[in-house]
Amino acid sequence: MKRRLQTGNQNWVRQRNLRIVFNYLWDQGQPVSLAELVKETGLNRSTMGSLVAQLQSWGLIMESGISDPRPGRPAVLVQVDGDGGRVIGVEIGVDFIYVVLLNLKGAIVWQKQIEISDNGDVLAQDLVLNQAQTLIQEAITQALESNCPLFGIGVGVPGIIDHTSGTVLLAPNLKWKNVPLCDLWTQRFRVPVVVAHTGNAAALGEQLLGVAQGTENFFYLNGSVGIGGGIVIDGKLYRGEEGFAGEIGHMTIVPDGPQCSCGNRGCLETFVGGRAITNQVRQAAREGRVPSLLNLSEIAGNPNAIKMKHVLYAAEQGDLVVLQILRQAGSYLGIGIANLINAFNPGLIVLGGTLSLAAQYILPTAQAEINSRVLAVSRKNVQIAVSLFKFESNVVGAASLILREILNDPTEKMQQLGFPVKTASNSRWNQSSNKTPRRRIENERAFKDDSA
Numbered sequence: 001m002k003r004r005l006q007t008g009n010q011n012w013v014r015q016r017n018l019r020i021v022f023n024y025l026w027d028q029g030q031p032v033s034l035a036e037l038v039k040e041t042g043l044n045r046s047t048m049g050s051l052v053a054q055l056q057s058w059g060l061i062m063e064s065g066i067s068d069p070r071p072g073r074p075a076v077l078v079q080v081d082g083d084g085g086r087v088i089g090v091e092i093g094v095d096f097i098y099v100v101l102l103n104l105k106g107a108i109v110w111q112k113q114i115e116i117s118d119n120g121d122v123l124a125q126d127l128v129l130n131q132a133q134t135l136i137q138e139a140i141t142q143a144l145e146s147n148c149p150l151f152g153i154g155v156g157v158p159g160i161i162d163h164t165s166g167t168v169l170l171a172p173n174l175k176w177k178n179v180p181l182c183d184l185w186t187q188r189f190r191v192p193v194v195v196a197h198t199g200n201a202a203a204l205g206e207q208l209l210g211v212a213q214g215t216e217n218f219f220y221l222n223g224s225v226g227i228g229g230g231i232v233i234d235g236k237l238y239r240g241e242e243g244f245a246g247e248i249g250h251m252t253i254v255p256d257g258p259q260c261s262c263g264n265r266g267c268l269e270t271f272v273g274g275r276a277i278t279n280q281v282r283q284a285a286r287e288g289r290v291p292s293l294l295n296l297s298e299i300a301g302n303p304n305a306i307k308m309k310h311v312l313y314a315a316e317q318g319d320l321v322v323l324q325i326l327r328q329a330g331s332y333l334g335i336g337i338a339n340l341i342n343a344f345n346p347g348l349i350v351l352g353g354t355l356s357l358a359a360q361y362i363l364p365t366a367q368a369e370i371n372s373r374v375l376a377v378s379r380k381n382v383q384i385a386v387s388l389f390k391f392e393s394n395v396v397g398a399a400s401l402i403l404r405e406i407l408n409d410p411t412e413k414m415q416q417l418g419f420p421v422k423t424a425s426n427s428r429w430n431q432s433s434n435k436t437p438r439r440r441i442e443n444e445r446a447f448k449d450d451s452a
């Protein structure tokens with residue numbers, strides 16, 4: 001098929017240049033002079049002045065002092081204004097809901113987490129939605145009180161998502177089926193909503209804000225009840241043919257191993273998932289091998305009350321039985337990671353959620369397995385890193401889905417929110433044409449358009 005050449009009218013060029021300038025400022029994370037922007041983009045000074053003025057009028061960037069205080073040569077500096085807007089991140093966990101508010105620079109400015117369960121069972125869907133909506137409303141109130149525009153709500157759900165409609169097709173651990181979450185919350189909160197698989201959202205969050213910045217090929221492994229994941233290949237999220245990619249927790253590690261919730265046996269998460277680890281510690285407690293835990297007031301002698309946070313506490317206290325269980329989990333994790341490295345030759349493996357909280361106990365044995373099982377050529381340059389956000393990696397990842405939209409196209413985002421947009425000429429703005437692709441820009445050249 002003949003590929004069409006990519007051209008654009010003046011509005012399209014301006015929209016693209018605004019994106020490039022805003023991304024440059026966002027990536028720099030510090031004040032930048034107009035002269036530097038002119039030098040980096042190759043655009044002329046008046047065009048750059050107009051682009052900067054537009055970003056400033058939207059409140060996305062602000063003046064930030066002058067670079068040269070000598071008389072006659074003051075150069076005004078600009079930088080991204082953290083208070084230029086807020087984004088909400090929501091993580092629907094199996095037994096908790098976590099909501100955060102990020103500023104425009106990606107820093108958490110407000111957060112709240114609540115535990116939800118019905119006597120140890122999963123809470124009914126409408127109750128989960130109600131609780132989440134209450135928390136989201138609190139976050140919206142916080143954003144309004146700070147006088148910052150709200151750009152949208154990013155949601156991470158541990159299930160299979162139709163990423164075009166934002167419908168949760170199936171979330172087995174939540175017992176959800178065909179929940180049109182994006183539609184529900186867009187109508188309710190009247191702001192843009194993006195819904196994604198938790199592991200995918202977290203992988204994208206690490207790429208935008210965390211330890212995977214600048215890494216083209218990496219895996220994100222999240223520990224919670226099970227093991228979730230996200231795969232980034234050539235800088236893009238890999239969804240697979242049907243959108244189900246990333247189920248790293250269901251990689252078979254031991255053919256006749258423990259029964260997994262997926263119906264298979266011996267999956268990675270039956271050894272490394274939070275539920276698997278907690279169950280082993282509970283069993284050890286029943287056998288009287290971890291008396292220190294049973295004596296905790298929260299546990300009060302009931303092994304079934306032991307949760308992952310208690311396991312981590314016991315490890316911190318140096319409980320040998322618990323440490324041994326975690327080391328063993330680390331070995332299995334290492335086998336799983338070795339399989340991934342041999343198959344994909346990634347540059348980085350990021351551990352998030354409970355895997356990041358337990359990293360110091362599981363990493364040494366995981367690393368030993370990786371060293372012995374990975375082909376020497378693939379082993380050389382692969383890094384195993386703990387998520388910058390640890391337990392917050394999923395919820396920050398969910399929020400990053402909205403940040404990504406602003407970075408991808410500030411013009412479209414501001415227009416969506418009802419902000420005035422100056423067009424390159426006096427012609428009417430045509431929003432539907434020339435949408436830029438949904439990806440971060442890398443070394444993209446600005447288009448020279450002196451009339452912009």
Ligand SMILES: [Zn+2]
Nearest residue numbers: 250260262267
């Ligand atoms: Zn499984």
